[in-house]
Amino acid sequence: MVIKLENLSKEFKGVPVLEDVNLTLESGHIYGFVGPNGCGKSVLLKIICGFYQPTTGSVLFDGEDIIKKASFAPDTRALIERPSFIPYLTGYENLASLANIQKKIGKKEIEETLEKVNLTKDANKKYATYSLGMKQKLGIAQVLMEDPAIMLFDEPFNGIEEDTVIKIRKVLLEEAKKGKLIVVASHLKEDIEVLVDQVYKFDGGHVKLWKEEKKEKK
């Protein structure tokens, strides 16, 4: 899968947020988006998902323009803001009801995903009782569970304890090795250093390649 953003710009009420963004993101890599708050990282992720329409430019998934097609990003899962789950269901039940929409996976895959994010022991607690970190883990689990080709994360490790962060980072590296396209927007230096192959810096509406890591370093 290749995502191509061509001459993309986005304005809100005449105020430019992104200007002339040109990016090519390919399967098998982890890309990092860095920059201060409000620099347009989340906006770009939402444009890639198909939730926002660029003011100009196009978003191509394997050459197909999702803007013209008026559809959401194909085979993509994302954690952009805090996702909304059903408070009176348990963590497991929430994932099961989401999985039930496409019916691609069953109990086994959901349990494996919960294990990947260290949420197995809290899986049967109601979502309403979850801490910020547990909610974030469940958000990551809903991204991972259906084995999507593209995974987008915006500040994924907020509120999560260190040992789980290390575990999830390993999971993401393995997913990239399996050929997944992963984008991580983060302000944490360590996430970027450990995880990503290419770092894009957001500055004044412009997005520039900032750093390229060799995979062998990891």
Next chain:
Amino acid sequence: MISFLFQRNVAYLLQKKKLFLFLFSVLLCFLLLAKMYYPNRDYDFFLASLGLDNGIDGPILAFVLLLVYIGTICYLKLSLFLSELVSSPETLFLRISPSRWFFGHQLVDLILLLFLKIVIYGIVLLFFVITSLSLPSASSVLSLFFLDILISFFLQILILFCYFISTKSWILCFVIGLVFLIVLSQLNMNFVYYLGKEWLVFLLGIVFTLGSYLFYRKYFVLLFEKVRR
């Protein structure tokens, strides 16, 4: 998918609209006091307490009830629709096509409307039994119930359609709203008047559902941006 949407909407109502639903129930009980305005006219009172009478020949309370019912179902329709656009993009919309969601959501809204109406009819019928008022025949209650559902659903889809239009152009929305006000003022808002004309309401419901769908399909990103910023 339907069960997921249903659970999500019920959770939203219980979490965010508790107070609204409570006030609505209190108001409903309070307005049953309108009985005093209908001495020996049990059937008229029955219609008024369900908001099926426009109150032109009766007390102003009947008209208030009509407005309360219409306002409630329209408010709930818009709240439920917008709440999903605001809170569910990553979890829901990346798993489902815009069309599937739209029609699934309409179906869930219809189920919730049915549930709300069953509760309302239950309260009114209970009141009639407790106060020993004479009840209309079961077939008459049933036909009123289905007509009520049909008209309520039509009004809900109409308000959604107007909301969609307003996202593109307030002027266009104003013009359409004005046309509807003129048309509505010429129509009889006593719901019973439409018994036997269900096909017309049904047809209009289908036309506006398709109109809303076509608008949503073309401009759903615009709606996302509008509600999420």
